[in-house]
Amino acid sequence: KPLTGTMTLDGKPYAPGSTGEAIAAGVFLVAKDRSENGIVGDFNIQENISLPFHRRMSRVGVLKRRIERATARQQIRELGIVCRSEKDEMSALSGGNQQKVMVARWISQAAKLFILDEPFQGVDISARRDIAAKLRASANGRATLLFVTELDEALExxxxxxxxxxxxxxxxxxxxxxxxxxLLAEVAGRPLHSAA
Structure with a gap:
């Protein structure tokens, strides 16, 4: 089953022209390298979570800080992000908690398609379980694609x-x-039973 270059969304061909178009269509991505393509190090937790959704949290161009703060607090609670408050700087968080903030950003809003590229890379087993549990609990109404290289992450x-x-x-x-x-034979790229 070779992959084709055509993607469909809601049964129609789909090719976003920009990140903004993808977000508007409800297609969200947690990038593999959170430090390069994910978190904004100079922003706090609240600002990192709300960053792509300022329009949704604004009225007449004014950001509703109350909504931004409430969204961040809810995600901190539901994902078990270890911090003092939503105002903590990202640099004060462990790698696992930074990754939870990345997931929290995109899971805080309704999506049609949620893509996570190696979401458990560099996180401990506890953070992995918290993230996986939140993905499952919030999965209704959306497709979720996880790209992982570790088999135990897929099985779990x-x-x-x-x-x-x-x-x-x-x-x-x-x-x-x-x-x-x-499954292991397919992962290893060999036939299931070797000829004797």
Whole structure:
């Protein structure tokens, strides 16, 4: 099943022309490298969470700080972000808590498609479980795609696992009564049973 260059959203071809267009359409991405493509180090937690959604939190061009603060506090509580308050600087947070802020940013608003590229990279098992639990609890009404390289992350988080190699889907599994031997063979890129 080679992948084609056409993406569909709501059954129609979709190719956003900009990040702003994707956000407006409800297509959100948690980038792989949070320090380069995710968090804004000079902003606090509240500002990092609200950054892409200022228009939604504004009226007549004035940002509603009350809405911004309430959104940040809710996400801190629901994701278990360890901090003193929503005003804490990002540099004061551990890597796992910075990653939770990244997820909190995008999960704070309704999405049609939520894409997370290596969302558990550089986080401890506790943060990984908190993030996975929040993704599951908020999944209703949206599609969520997780790109992971660690099999245990896929097994712990996903309902359905697609194995890819060279831009081709080489395996598809429902994460219930999974044939682990077959899955591991696909991941390793070898036949399930070698000829004797």
């Amino acid at each position: 988080t996903a309902d359905r696992i697609l194995v890819m190699s060279e831009q081709t889907i080489v395996g598809e599994h429902r994460n219930a009564d999974i044939d682990l031997e077959r």
